Amino acid sequence: MFELSTDCSNPQELRGGDYDAYDALYLGDFSCPDYPNNFSSHPETLAEAVRIVKDQGKQCYLRLYAVPSNHELDAVKRVIETATALPFDGFEVHNMGLLRVLRELGCATPLHLGVFGNLYTHETARVLKEYGVTRVYPNPELSLREVVFIKDQTPIEVLIPVHGKIPLVISETCFIMENAHPGAEKCSFFCAKGHWLTRSQGDWSLKDAGRMTLSGKDLCMIEHMDLLAAQGLKHFFVQGHGEERARVATIGRAYRAALDAIAAGEPTASAASLASLAGLAEMGLCNGYYFEGAGQQYVGRQ
């Protein structure tokens, strides 16, 4: 009835995580090809990863690098060539040029548009369907009303992020290396530690993952899952990039319980879950833009 998914960047995260609560995994870090053993840039890791995920009975999607430059396109094509021979259920694409490349390659795997694909309208969703896109992750700025409109008018599957930090900007170079470790000549996985940007006046915080900046607060829709389900939304996503795997597992269990309750026609225990999830969020919770406010705002059920 519902699909709950999350992300997993590399073999260590795949083997070390508990993904029982999830129906599907998006493999790879789309923001940084240099992330250690990133599925998105290490084709030699893919066969074993798909086997592990499929053995757990889950859908398995591969994320492709989001902003390939001209110099990086060939490397992405090599990943695609390997991946198309494996039983992936979809490739996540953020870049229009890559959509064109995939069509030229005759790719038959379903394509999902990723968050940096800038999907704002049903007209664009219709264009993308012609390129093989079957699912879209709307730009986070869209309201819930707009997302539902796109789903129904295109029509197309939409992936709804329900928890985790919101991707705000992607970068071609590593902000952590450039600014927290100036002089470092190569990546030493500095992003393994959470890095925070705090406005000098101290009133805003954002999380920086090196090649991507995320919201400081955690998007949290646990109070509103019944509302989302009532709108006919079925595919939900927990953003886990850069988070401890135990935390991703805990969050997944909370949303699994909510979805199971909705499927059974029972009330969700959202108040208890909300308190638990708030305790995990270093900078607090927000709803993103679903309720037509600034992304950092939180609107409670009441």
Add this chain to the structure above:
Amino acid sequence: MVRPTLLAPAGGLDMARAAVDAGADSLYVGPLGWSRRPYESEMGDADIRTAIDYAGARGADVRVVLNTFPSPFEYQAWLDQAQRFFDWGAAGFIVSDPGAIPRLRARLPTAVLHVSVGSGISNAADAAFYRDLGADLIVVPYRWDEAEVRRARAQSDIGIETFLFATVQTGKICPGKCIMSSYLKFRDWTPLEGKDACYGSANRGAKECYRVCQTRWAFAAADADEAQTAPGLKLRRDAHLMLDQIPGMIAAGVSCFKLSGRERPTPIIRDLVAFYRRVIDGVLDGSATDMAVYADAMAVLEERWVTEKRKRVDTLMARAGRYGEATAPLEAAGLGA
């Protein structure tokens, strides 16, 4: 050698007239609510029509900036805007939403369609994708050099438009892949801004980006002490006016040079248009291909440019003054950090 167009900003009628008189081939104007700028740098319909007539009478033309990502609820209004301006004589449109391109191409077959820098392209395959959709020109990233332009030209026959900026910056991709500003503040429309179908952000209409990247940030790992904290960082550095690259860009096949600055004072736009007219014509007719002859004039213009840019960033950041207010409901409920 392709004769590139010099495309100049018109944030108001005075600027439109000054830019045409100074030698611009084309103007770009933004209608209220549809062009990623505050209303002070956009134009009402009557002024746009006047600008179209003024430019047309002097051998220039007007491209209308409709580069917001429209709400799905305002798509028809967005298309109707384009039709109206085209009927008045606008030569083309600058757009971001991929879905808009085939719709406009079908409805206005002779319009010149530019893909805005807001589309955030990163490679030559992107350019070919937009050509397939029906676009005529694509604005390439600020940091692309001649080699990147040649790669795009080799992959499709789409026209290449480049800003008259030079930058070595890579880093965070802006505009096109950034919503930091609206995470912190997302404004309602005011009556002056002409519409209310959706909440506004830099990507969605006349709501300016508040230049969050230009504030001062402290940056550190979560467990870092004060000594390990990088203080006072900006997330993004400024670009500089382009000069030395112009002959190479023309040789590489750039078909449009775009000067930014709808929000700047008219005199500096007038002077920059006149300057770049001279530079481009000198390269094309071979009379001045060594950019060193312009060094002194460029230094003066650059200083004026930077001064005006600083004023503008300060204004935008001041407008963002009450970012913190959006957290109040959560904190009141005891759930904020």
